[in-house]
Amino acid sequence: MEVRILTAADAEEYWKLRLEALMVSPEAFASSYEDAVKRKNAIEKVKENFKAEGSYTFGAFSDDVMIGMVTLVKESYKKMSHKANIYAMYVTSRSRGQGTGKALMQAAISKAIEMEGIEKLNLTVVSSNDHAKKLYQRLGFTVYGTETRALQVDGVFYDEDHMELFV
Numbered sequence: 001m002e003v004r005i006l007t008a009a010d011a012e013e014y015w016k017l018r019l020e021a022l023m024v025s026p027e028a029f030a031s032s033y034e035d036a037v038k039r040k041n042a043i044e045k046v047k048e049n050f051k052a053e054g055s056y057t058f059g060a061f062s063d064d065v066m067i068g069m070v071t072l073v074k075e076s077y078k079k080m081s082h083k084a085n086i087y088a089m090y091v092t093s094r095s096r097g098q099g100t101g102k103a104l105m106q107a108a109i110s111k112a113i114e115m116e117g118i119e120k121l122n123l124t125v126v127s128s129n130d131h132a133k134k135l136y137q138r139l140g141f142t143v144y145g146t147e148t149r150a151l152q153v154d155g156v157f158y159d160e161d162h163m164e165l166f167v
Contacts, residue, residue, distance in 0.1 A: 001060055001061065001062050001067075001098075001099070001100060001103060002060070002061045002062075003058055003059070003060045003061075003103045003104055003107045004058065004059060004061070004107075005056050005057065005058055005059075005111075006050055006057045006058065006059045006069070007050060008047040008050055008051070010050070010059060010066070011043050011044075011046040011047045011050065012043055013059075013066045014046055014057065014059065014066065014069060015042055015043055015046050017066050017068075017069055017090065017092070018036065018046075018069070018088070018090075019033060019036060019037065020090075020092065021069075021088070021090035022036050024093065025090065026153045026154075027126055027151060027153050027156075027158045028090070028125075028126055028129065028132075029088065030151065032153075054073060054074035054076065054084075054115075055071065055072070055073045055074070056071070056072045056073075056108070056111050057069060057070070057071040057072075057088075058070050058071075058072070058104055058107045058108060058111075060091070060095075060100045060103060060104050062095065062100075067091060067092045067094075067095040067100055068089075068090060068091035068092065068095060068100045068101065068104050069088060069089070069090055069104070070086060070087075070088060070089040070090075070104040070105065070107075070108050071086070071087045071088045071108075072084055072085070072086055072087075072108040072111055072112060072121075073085050073087060074115060074118065081117055082117055082118065082119045082120060083118070083119070083120045083121070083122060084112050084115065084118050084120075084121055084122075085121070085122050085123065086105070086108055086121060086122070086123035087123075089101065089104065089105070089123075089132070091104070096131075101132070101135050102135060102138075102139070105135065105136070105139055106139070108121075109121065109139065109165070109167065112167055113167050118167060119166060119167060120164055120165070120166050120167065121141075121164065121165045121167060122162065122163070122164050123136065123141065123162075123163050124147075124150070124160045124161065124162050124163070125160065125161050125163060126150075126151070126158050126159070126160055126161075127146060127158070127159040127160060127161045128158065128159070133161065133163075136163055136165075139165065140165050141163040141164060141165045142163060142164060142165075143161045143162065143163050144162055144163065144164050145161070145162045146159055146160065146161050146162070147159060147160045147162065
């Protein structure tokens with residue numbers, strides 16, 4: 001398995017995996033599949049996001065096929081510039097339990113450590129997603145709060161845990 005920062009050349013494959021993530025795990029993301037497929041010029045917007053300053057999207061590949069992804073974004077406001085956020089973590093179901101998520105998170109954490117001034121990483125995770133929470137806790141993240149009814153999917157509410165890691 002290889003983990004690397006994605007480039008514009010990866011945009012189409014990333015978008016396909018993103019749509020899969022939204023379809024397979026709708027409770028895990030603030031975006032919905034229905035909203036995502038309505039986006040105009042989605043691939044071009046992904047390419048722009050990959051070039052944005054302070055934003056890094058990592059892909060995990062097995063046999064040149066993307067099997068996972070995660071995004072690290074540095075806060076842009078001066079007063080919050082000591083923080084970065086982890087977003088859009090996803091590993092295909094066939095690749096779970098093989099260290100892919102850990103490798104992606106370690107890549108994001110390592111990049112955050114390299115970035116000037118970053119002292120803290122934040123992420124949110126659905127409270128009932130025990131596998132992801134355990135991974136994040138093994139990597140040093142701790143829960144600092146829970147938002148009840150953070151997301152609603154098909155009439156079902158999901159709580160989200162807010163987690164942090166000081167680097």
